[in-house]
Amino acid sequence: MFSGSIPALVTPFGASGDFAEKAFRDLVEWQIAEGSAALVPCGTTGEAATMPKDEHFRVVRTCADQARGRVLVLAGAGSNDTRVAIDNIKAAKEAGADAALMVPPYYNRPNQEGIFRHFEAIVAACDLPIVLYNVPGRTVTDIAVETIGKLAHAFPSIVGIKDATGAIARVSAQRAAAGQDFCQLSGNDDMALAFNAMGGRGCVSVTANVAPRLCADFQAACFAGDFGKALALQDKLFPLHTALFTDASPGPVKYAMTRVRPGFPETLRLPMTWPSEASRKAVDAALAHAGLM
Incomplete structure (x- = not known):
């Protein structure tokens, strides 16, 4: 269902802290024009943790409305409370999302049976396709390879995974457990080349916010089997x-957006803050290296 370069969109906020809808619509248009294959509103990079539910799904609705079916919308919708996760996936469907990106329960630290039952309940309540989001560095909880396979075989609406474990060998292990048709997307830009070579189909990308055309070209080279071009x-x-992770994300990527798209709103919501001077210098140097300055 998903492949290619899929930006985990930043959410622009105005000086007062409110959702900057026009800037977001402009961002969606730019991403589509530059070749992004799908869009992820309200993920980690979109500061979803700071959004109340009504605003969260207003952002999703705005993304779907602006995309108008030209690319798929994969909406962040997870929760550590199964009942809330069910409400979220229903709201994502109502907002026009094509699928939901859902983390396993964080903080609670359920065992593997609890993780399975969490997703079982969500699937029973809503038929919107689900992409699992395994990011133990943030959730503490890790969806084990065996559990991924069990979920994939039990529930056809669980169509893939965004893997941000950083364990590249899991791509092969998850192919064996879940099947070759189960869509694996890298959650780490820096590992996307190896991830694709091992059977991945794309990347949910932070960097694609700033460099959508380069990221789309990179993914296209991988799919064409031109790994020389992909390596370049x-x-x-x-x-x-x-550089985009030299300070707490999404601080560096929002700074980078102001460099490549002058006038892009600078606001982050507490507890996130503007990146340090050292981080900004690293971003500027990296943008120059990529030919984006």
Whole structure:
């Protein structure tokens, strides 16, 4: 269902802290024009953790409305409360999303049976396709390979995974457990080349916010089997992949957006803050290396 370069969109906020809808619509248009294959509103990079539910799904609705079916919309909708997750996926469907990106329960730290039952309840309540989001560095909870396979075989509406474990060998292990048709997307820009070579189909990307055309070209080269071109693009983008995490995300990527799209809103919502001077310098150098300055 998903493949290619899929930006985890930043959410622009005005000086007062409110959702800057026009800037967001402009961002969606630019991403589509530059070749992004799908869009993820209200993920981690979109500061979803700071949004009340009504605003969260207003952003999703705005994304779907602006995309108008030209690309798929994969809406962040997870929760550590199964009942809330069910409400969220229903709201995502109502807002026009094509699928929901859903983390396993965080903070609670359920066992693997609890993770399975969490998604079982969600699937029973809503037929919107689900992409699992495994990011133990943020959730603490890890969806085990065996659980991924069990979910994939039990529930056809669980169509894939965004894997941000950083464990590249899991791509092969998850192919064996879940089947070759189960869509695996990298959650780490810097590992996307190896991830694709091992059977991945794309990347839910932070860097694509800033460099959508380069990221789309990189993914196209991978799919064409032109790994020489893909490696050259990886070398061009790698400093940017690194620089965008030299301070707490999404601070560096929002700073980068102001550099490549002058006038883009600078506001972050507390507890996120503007990146340090050292981080900004690293971003500027990486943008220059990529030919984006």
